[in-house]
Amino acid sequence: MDWVEQTGCAVPFICAANDKRPGGDWETGVVGYEERLCRRSTLAACLAIPAEGSPANTHYPLPICAGVLSQHVGQFALPVPPPDLPPPLTRRPVVFRGAHDKYEKLPEQQWRALPVVSVPPPRWPKLTQNGTKYSFADEREMVKEKLCGALRICAYNNYSTVVIGDFGLGNGYRNPPQELAELWREVCLYDPDLRGRIRCVAFVFEDVTQSTTQLILDDIAKRAKGSNAASRPKTKGGSSSSAGGAPSDFQVFSQVFDNNEIQRFLAQPDARYGFSNLLA
Secondary structure (H helix, E strand, C coil), X not given: CHHHHHHCCCCCEEEECCCCCCCCCCCCCCCCHHHHHHHHECHHHHHHCCCCCCCCCCCCCCCCCCCEEECCCCCCCCCCCCCCCCCCCXXXXXXXXXXXXXXXXXXXXXXXXXXXXXXXXXXXXXXXCCCCCECCHHHHHHHHHHHHHHHHHHHHCCCCEEEECCCCCCCCCCCCHHHHHHHHHHHHHHCCCCCCCCCEEEECCCCCCCCHHHHHHHHHHHHXXXXXXXHCCCCCCCCXXXXXXXXXXXXHHHHHCCHHHHHHHHHCCCHHHXXXXXXX
């Protein structure tokens, strides 16, 4: 919110979304980005009601590579607005409650309108044996299309500065952080629809110690241990599921988007224009 005041323009947030229901399970105790934002704002209502003139009665379930921009909500109105909601006419999701530890209602002068691009990330994709990459090229391409689609929505609506949460990471999604970060970098630098249009991207990690890599490795070790236990007699004692020490998601993205690393990446030949790809 402070960044919006500093830049003097609206900054959209690309939010990991539920593909089945507006706001996911925001009315229960689920603590994902989307659910918490819905409890603090009018986002759930914006997602549930298509914009004026839309031929559809609902956006859901969302197609695989689709997203929803909650911005020009138009004539959205609640018949009888609850007393703790902002006025019924709104053009963007309005944040009117504090952080998720208390959800205290904010003074009206602190309410803020926030454009939100809701895109569902892949959940628990099939990964290679060491858990560092997607197993299937088609799935990797689908993930790339999701990232492109989210940023294209922003570019089409004339947003050049974007904030992205830990999209596709954490225990709920478990996409490989290194490859996901490299896909974001590839899309930002090489996609012809985005070049020169998306000028600033901020990746925000609420928990800088979160390591999706470690979660993936722990799961691999757990399954391997279970497989070995089924074929060997049990012994006393035990050990941790993994050695630990995997980099955090924050560290992975910091390294991939380090300025020196970006310059090195740009200096390499673009593999998309290799001889074999051109003949494919």
